[in-house]
Amino acid sequence: MTTQAASTPPAARRTGTPPLGATMRRDRWWLQPVLIATGLTLFGIYSIVVAALNTDYDYLKGGARYLSPFYSPDLRSLFGLHIPFTYAFFVIWAPLGLRTTCYYYRKAYYRSFFLMPPACAVAGRPRAAGRYTGESRLPFILQNVHRFFFYFATIVLGFLWYDAIRAFFYHTPTGTRFGIGLGGVVMVVNVVLLSAFTFGCNSFRHLIGGRLDCFTCSASARARHGAWKKVSVLNGHHQLYAWLSLISVGVTDLYIRLACAGVFTDPHHIF
Amino acid sequence: MSTDGAQTPIADQTGEATTRTLHIWRGDLTDGGLVEFEVETAPGMVVLDAVLEVQRSQAPDLAVRWNCKAAKCGSCSAEVNGRPSLMCKTRLDHLPEGEPITVEPLHAFPVIRDLVTDVSWNYEVNKKIAPFTPKPDADWLIGQEDADRMSEFRKCIECFMCQDVCHILRNHRMHDRYFGPRFLIRLASLEMHPLDDLDRIDQISGEAGIALCNITKCCTEVCPEGIHITDNAIIPLKERVVDRRFDPLFRLLHRRPR
Numbered sequence: 132m133t134t135q136a137a138s139t140p141p142a143a144r145r146t147g148t149p150p151l152g153a154t155m156r157r158d159r160w161w162l163q164p165v166l167i168a169t170g171l172t173l174f175g176i177y178s179i180v181v182a183a184l185n186t187d188y189d190y191l192k193g194g195a196r197y198l199s200p201f202y203s204p205d206l207r208s209l210f211g212l213h214i215p216f217t218y219a220f221f222v223i224w225a226p227l228g229l230r231t232t233c234y235y236y237r238k239a240y241y242r243s244f245f246l247m248p249p250a251c252a253v254a255g256r257p258r259a260a261g262r263y264t265g266e267s268r269l270p271f272i273l274q275n276v277h278r279f280f281f282y283f284a285t286i287v288l289g290f291l292w293y294d295a296i297r298a299f300f301y302h303t304p305t306g307t308r309f310g311i312g313l314g315g316v317v318m319v320v321n322v323v324l325l326s327a328f329t330f331g332c333n334s335f336r337h338l339i340g341g342r343l344d345c346f347t348c349s350a351s352a353r354a355r356h357g358a359w360k361k362v363s364v365l366n367g368h369h370q371l372y373a374w375l376s377l378i379s380v381g382v383t384d385l386y387i388r389l390a391c392a393g394v395f396t397d398p399h400h401i402f
Numbered sequence: 403m404s405t406d407g408a409q410t411p412i413a414d415q416t417g418e419a420t421t422r423t424l425h426i427w428r429g430d431l432t433d434g435g436l437v438e439f440e441v442e443t444a445p446g447m448v449v450l451d452a453v454l455e456v457q458r459s460q461a462p463d464l465a466v467r468w469n470c471k472a473a474k475c476g477s478c479s480a481e482v483n484g485r486p487s488l489m490c491k492t493r494l495d496h497l498p499e500g501e502p503i504t505v506e507p508l509h510a511f512p513v514i515r516d517l518v519t520d521v522s523w524n525y526e527v528n529k530k531i532a533p534f535t536p537k538p539d540a541d542w543l544i545g546q547e548d549a550d551r552m553s554e555f556r557k558c559i560e561c562f563m564c565q566d567v568c569h570i571l572r573n574h575r576m577h578d579r580y581f582g583p584r585f586l587i588r589l590a591s592l593e594m595h596p597l598d599d600l601d602r603i604d605q606i607s608g609e610a611g612i613a614l615c616n617i618t619k620c621c622t623e624v625c626p627e628g629i630h631i632t633d634n635a636i637i638p639l640k641e642r643v644v645d646r647r648f649d650p651l652f653r654l655l656h657r658r659p660r
Contacts (some may be wrong), residue, residue, distance in 0.1 A: 155484030157483055201438075231636050234632075237617045238616075238618050247567045247569065248618065251507075251623055252484055252486060254575060255569055258574065265614035265615060266614070266616055267613035271616070275644045333641065344593075344594055344595065346551070348596065393492050
């Protein structure tokens, strides 16, 4: 035995507020918050830039129509909206609101941006005793509106399904014909991932059946229990679908953007 | 172990003894620090084995709480290399070789001595939760689907590692305003019980302090029973609070009691 202290954490550490980053962990606990902060920042910047650009979002070549997810639904044709600036911000507030208030993303950005805490068993931003308020005060009490963003985001998702299906119908001189293009496949993958993310939502899981105290007390409760179990499967992978769908939205927009700009020609076959 | 009761040296049990360095926190509420020990270890040993070997051979006065050594009693919770862990479930060969192994008591609770902490605060919190209160006309047959949901919460072994890792208790020391994940699990098991007659939402959103939880899921990460504390207990309770407090549409559509 060696009686020499390897380090001497004072007893006060157990009663006082530890400094930011204080931990005895030796693994690379900082890596995950850094990667998440980088990923979310890049996506945030990309979203704002492409929404503001107001160009190259509607691919109309070779009879195909691919609409960027950042600009769907097409408010111009839907409501006759004609404004001299981008309408994308009238669209993306719903899906972005869903993600911002999503229980998974809350975990991600509370850790990565707000350092509350940056990782498990790692001290977060120190605050005077009693000043931490979590989600009980503004601004974070607004997280409780998550389900309302879910409602609106589901409407947007419906339009994305419409866009994805429409991408397989080409306008040709002989009429509308079925065809398969790479852009359409990309859009379908995107909307499937978005659906897996949206319908794995914790609020939806609650509303579809989780709020019941008894799953077996009526026929409707049994039906809702079945739905709850299916949503629970998606919810179990909510983090995975959150990231995959985030990436797929960016990839889909980038594909359509580059095709519009003529960087490449969308490969397709019309039957 | 030999038949005459004398302990056999560790090396003789496997023939592959190695030496590991342990830094064990020793002290009490007033002062303390990490003390270095060298112990011979064998493959398959867990941290608790090493700590008990230190206690047996080098520091007989080392205070350590343990009981079943089977990850079911929740007694030997500690912080191994900075992470809340059951010492009896943490194998030495899963920890980085060539580095000292740090063993500390739980941070969220006051130290009694060495690795033993005073977790009695948890039992005081538990007393604030009204026990299961059945409906007067309860039909005592419960569907399997309902039992399945509640049985997950019943797996809790009260190791209190979720309480320890929760930054609200660990760093912000808000023991007077937050019950912690373990007791939100208990509240969830009662609130979701088909036969429980009490409305617990006021307590959940009030003195239990569920709004302080910011869903960082550390409690779920450390739970040795694999309970989905955040997804299956805390978030559903938060959503029930939203039903009551933040969703006028829901209140309008569900005026009748459940």
